[in-house]
Amino acid sequence: MQNLPVELQLQIASFLDVETILSLRKTCTSLSQFTHARSLWLSLMSRMPHALPWPRSESDTATLSSLQLEHMIKTAVRVEQIWLLPRKDSFLVQDRYDSDDTVGNSIPRIRHLAFIFDQYLLALGSEGKINLWKISDVFAPFAAEVVVTYASSTWYPSAYHLNAVGSVLAIVLTHVELIAARVLTISLDALNSSESGSPRLVTQGEFSIFPPQVIRAIDADLELALLSNTASSFDVVNWRTKAQATVALRANDPGDLWNGITAMRICGPYILVFRMHTVEAYPLPPHITFGVEERSDILPQLTFRFPHTMTYRRVSLTRNTCAEDDEPEIYELSALANDLFHGIFHFHVKLTVHPLPSLSVSPLGVRPMAITSPQFISATLPVDFPPPLALPVPFGTVQDTRTFVSVWALGDHGRRGVWVARSRTNMSRSVVAFTNPRDVSNTVGEARIWSNDSLQANDDPERPRLIDGQVIHNIPLRDDITVCAVSETTGKIALGSWAGSITMI
Template identity: 25%
Template sequence: MEMVIDDIPPVLRLPTEVLLLIATLLDVEEVLTLRQTCTTWFKATNSRSLWISLFHRQQAYLPTPPGLGLEEPSHLQDVPTQTLERSVRSSNRIAYLWPRLRTSELVKLSRVHLGVTMMGMQLFLERWLLVVYSEGAIYVFDTKSTESEGAASGGVLRARVDLQGGLWSSYVASLDSSGEKIVVAIARSVPPYWTRVYEISLGFLGRTSGLFLDSAFELVQTITLPSPQTVRAIETTQQLVALYASRGVELVHWGERRNADQERMLLPAPPSDLEDLWNGIIAVQFMGPYILIFKTRSVELQHYAPILDPNHFVLPTLKQYVSYNFRDVTFSRCKESRSSTDDQLFSMTVFANDVIQGLYQIHIKLTIPHLNLSDVISEPLAAPPVLPSLDLAITDIYPLTMLNVHPTLRHGPLTPTPSFSLPQIPGASHVNGTGSMDIARGFLSAYAVGPQGTRAIWIERKRASTIREIQVWGLARAEDHESVAAGYERKVVYSVTSYDLRDDVICCTFGESSGIIILGNRSGDVSILALG
């Protein structure tokens, strides 16, 4: 017996708490390897606290799978240890495969050709694919169907609606707060000028697997407008849709029991200056009590709560100019949190495309001091003593010219007063994390950022070539000397060669957690590229 004790390695004589502490310092692969060495490590690596620690470490740079308490960490208490371990191992495997070449072929989804001109597509909950055409056709595919047809094709058409009646020019879609419905608003550009709001019941589709159900679409509201307007954003909690025309941004209630034609509110336009002559609105997004107005050369936040409730106190408009000419943008989901001083924080990741300089990642953070929130109760009409602030961090992701040598520019915190001149940025970094000499040789036909802002894709059409390259980007794990995760170099994962211009990719989306990539081409076809 004495010899057996002496044969035990000293590390195995340590308390279990120390063994767990050692395990938390290892990578997932090392933990799984250590588990196979002996019974002691097998028991230690099955500890719930270990997998919770690894899960939280991954959250800093990897997307969280749906249903694991992304917004509320306390929800992890109800998640079984086996589910946590399976999630961590799956995320680790997908992170390894995400930037690598894909050997599988594109799989085209079958559909009834009610539409040809694709306006856009979005993937919800890593499963439900929404595809919208300007002819008025809206499709919902189940990309994770267990039916034999779905397993063979990569997705099954589950619901469809045909709006007919002319050309539809713009749409927005969002998941409601319960995660059970997709809310879609689509605008018509020929008389009569309608904006229709539909709800798509995902719970209904999930309970009736394999069936084709047009009844999943429910028309909630038809908004009649005096002139054509572009639908820009939708907010499901307060049931608001943001429209844009020559007058500016207009908010409309779309609830079931509301008269949308009588509940239209125009956001007050800030004083115009010479900048506004060439600074048009390209995107709008709700961001807490503010509405984010993304323009060609500026970012603007307007407090919209007072136009809904005249008794609400007014927060100042925040505006900042940038030294770029952005043509279009794509947003991640807005995240809400609290600081150590109980300030209210709203943040989101934006990918914006300047056709001359390239693609940029912009991290937008809005800080509303805690004093403002408490003043609402005591003095609703009083001016808040501390002003909100806006902070922008701009990172060069995909340079198109040699002139682009400022990969990381930080703007802010910002005062509410607009400035005519472009701000000078002292101390800006001149080190390009993606390699400024690796200049792109083509142009971007489509791009998308994930709802959590941790991954992105884009499609490059090579100049003087028939090659279309699918490139991916993602956050990399922070090094020991870094406080936050940084992006790794873009990677080409798939290439398509075709002389047919109808094969040009004009829309794309992807599963941020699952890694699948979905492409829409000029002919209206939808294809899925699996991971691996």
């Protein structure tokens, strides 16, 4: 092989796996040299998108050296190998709060958990507490160092957002009397620098709230907050200019009166609204911000309605991506949601702005888990009572036990996710992990599957795959997990309990 041209050697080596290439490096000096070639690791990256936590474009890898590419690929392969394996060790990041009302308080102590660029763990508490931990390397013994902490008795954190370049983390706080909101920011560049002094949360703006509303989301780049409290409208507020606009929600169906908002996200010139029965896109009011260019065309409102049997009361969203080309202008993200009577659904959302505005939702996977078997239902009824109508079973899959799913989360890029569940036959809660090996670009034609008739289709070869979740950890039943987060790059999972403890597995 040493007599072959270097270009041919690299071509042959690009078909080898990572472990073989590392073994080849130890054979001799000449072979060791070309295994450090940047082009070799770029070829490997293009051949293994399933192992990487997110697809890499040329612009993403242009500044990475050969050593950086090698480290990233080796880490991704290692995390993929251990992601679905049982985890025995856990690390207590934060203990439960010691107070007299821990049991009686109806509000969970941890409201939000999130990994920030896989380097930090952010926790927003219901009692005005904010903590940001710097987490250790991927395979090093876990350690958590608090780098930012904040506590207030009158201002409670509600939402957060990382700006597009990943340099500023914004957190919005709501006054305890729901009369005002305050936006704090922290520079992540300052955290990573070697300069002395503790990084601090800096107040960037305040705005009043009337009538009282819930802050659903914020955007650090556009300096916008999205608020709602009814199923009929939502408000958009610019916290720097104080400009405000009210947007009326669509109500084409009588059931939309109970079609509450579960999540919101700004995608370019649109506001993406996730509701219990629909996904909708509303044009961003032009006078609210100068961050979105003026458009000569009038953007329409867009709506996608789930089958009438579906009700999603909470949804976990990934970071949204945007096509880099000028044409077309497309925004994409993944979502994980749970329907009480059907189970876990993983779907892909595609919002096209140009050339023709459109909104599509394509299913990536489903895990039926909340269906009570007909045998169990019949056994609980009197003998002379007529058998009940069977509930619609997604894709012909029947579960013989009822499972309750308490929390679920996707990673930032939608390749890996978890949920926490308990079945009737189990005295502990199970942490279930799964991967999404499917390329979302191949799901464009699957939107037709979201129909009532196709939910029970067994012979449709293009129906969403069954999510192959694996139990990787069991936790005591007394630990009521209310929030969780996933780091796709490191493979770490954070679990927050009702009493305020945070555990890393």
